[in-house]
Amino acid sequence: MTKDPPPLADQRDTERVYQPAEDTQLLAETAVIHVESSDRVLDVGTGSGFIASHVADETGASVLGSDLNPHACRQARAAGIPVVRADQLTPFRDGAFDVVVFNPPYLPTDPDKEWDDWMEAALSGGQDGREVIEPFLADLRRVLASDGDAFVLVSSVTGVDAVRDIARSNGLTTMEAADESHPYERLVVLHLRPAGSG
């Protein structure tokens, strides 16, 4: 006999949409320091819409959310965020954004143990933890304004230096904008800019 989930959990869709955690908080707080009210901002993988809402509320900037997960798209829209269902950065024009924010799925996952649902898609970065962030970094410079900024959350379990190397090879400068230590990982917010933008 199956038991129906409680109505509230169903409404919030907590089983299919990643809910705000320490990483979300750190990225949201770091992004608002740098975002200006005139900026056009994209929150990639917006999930519950927490970061997008926080940035919009705190800075007055115009913030768009995107997600692969249709349940996340609906949840973010219900939170008042304009949202687009998208794969990575593919449907956005060149130079469209002053700021791009991304809290990617980053946990390294054994391919035999992947569980193939929306929560896995929100958490798993594939075998090395970098399968989602790599194509993102390859396309990031294209959608950023020439003096644009991106803020990306990376964990020590994903390999901060490896991610910085990939960013550099895609024409981006990188520096650590914030970090926070937890028992099993160090969370880092990388500030990425198009190289040569000064």
Added chain:
Amino acid sequence: MQEELMDILCCPVDKHELELEVDDREDDEILTGRLVCTECGEAYPIEDGIPNLLPPDMRDEAPA
């Protein structure tokens, strides 16, 4: 979606401009319609105010 989003969206496949076709609008928000690529002709649906700009080959292959 708001019409001003048209300024930053493009076809995910060939990056050409999209044309907006509206079926249902509430105030200045487009609830139902589609975005059609001016180059390849692919139509991307807008449902419940959310444009689905996944490339056509990704639209169906997704977890439940």
